[in-house]
Amino acid sequence: MALGGGMTRNWALIFIASGLVIATSAQAKSLKLSAADQLEEVPPLPEDADRVEVDQDSEAGDQDDERTDNQANKSIDTVSGRWRFSGAVGASSDFVSGQANVGYYWVRYVGVETNFYYFQISNEQVFGSQYGPEVDLLVRLYNWSMLTPFAGFGPGYSKWHRRYQGVNFSDGSSFTGNVLFGVDVALTSHFGIQFMRKNITYWGDVPVSFDDRAASEARSTWFTNIGFRLLF
Numbered sequence: 001m002a003l004g005g006g007m008t009r010n011w012a013l014i015f016i017a018s019g020l021v022i023a024t025s026a027q028a029k030s031l032k033l034s035a036a037d038q039l040e041e042v043p044p045l046p047e048d049a050d051r052v053e054v055d056q057d058s059e060a061g062d063q064d065d066e067r068t069d070n071q072a073n074k075s076i077d078t079v080s081g082r083w084r085f086s087g088a089v090g091a092s093s094d095f096v097s098g099q100a101n102v103g104y105y106w107v108r109y110v111g112v113e114t115n116f117y118y119f120q121i122s123n124e125q126v127f128g129s130q131y132g133p134e135v136d137l138l139v140r141l142y143n144w145s146m147l148t149p150f151a152g153f154g155p156g157y158s159k160w161h162r163r164y165q166g167v168n169f170s171d172g173s174s175f176t177g178n179v180l181f182g183v184d185v186a187l188t189s190h191f192g193i194q195f196m197r198k199n200i201t202y203w204g205d206v207p208v209s210f211d212d213r214a215a216s217e218a219r220s221t222w223f224t225n226i227g228f229r230l231l232f
Contacts, residue, residue, distance in 0.1 A: 113135070
């Protein structure tokens with residue numbers, strides 16, 4: 001009886017263990033099928049899912065910025081490869097001056113300008129006028145500001161007339177060498193103020209001085225010109 005009872009317990013344990021194995025296997029199979037069903041329910045990704053989308057608005061904005069930069073550069077480089085027409089005038093109670101320029105700039109900063117200048121002084125005692133053409137090699141440092149420094153040099157021809165109390169005391173002409181520098185202040189795209197310092201060296205005759213009307217002026221003379229400037 002004791003043996004039979006032990007065998008009965010052993011078979012019972014084997015039966016219980018077998019049932020647990022079968023239940024575990026069935027549960028695992030059920031989980032596997034459930035996972036497969038869930039995977040099948042997930043929609044497939046589109047073929048171009050791995051492509052990077054480009055923000056069209058951002059790209060258009062970059063193109064606009066580039067276009068704006070190009071326009072800004074063109075606004076600075078206003079005379080590169082172009083003809084340049086400008087003029088300047090100045091006046092005071094007894095003095096008037098004017099200048100007309102025609103130039104061509106084949107690179108951004110460097111060009112040649114031909115100008116014709118005239119200035120006159122007149123009061124109760126004296127009258128004097130001087131004028132002539134001039135050709136200068138000019139460098140203009142265009143930049144983002146309203147100030148454009150410039151400098152140049154070149155040959156010219158000057159003619160003058162001077163009178164004291166109605167009597168002429170100096171009439172003549174001479175070829176000249178000229179050096180100049182200054183700054184343009186652009187108030188608008190076509191209008192501004194020009195400050196210029198200029199040296200004239202006479203290669204021939206020299207005007208007689210207004211001071212004593214006997215001695216000649218210095219062969220090389222510096223003067224300052226401030227006036228309005230028009231650019232076309």
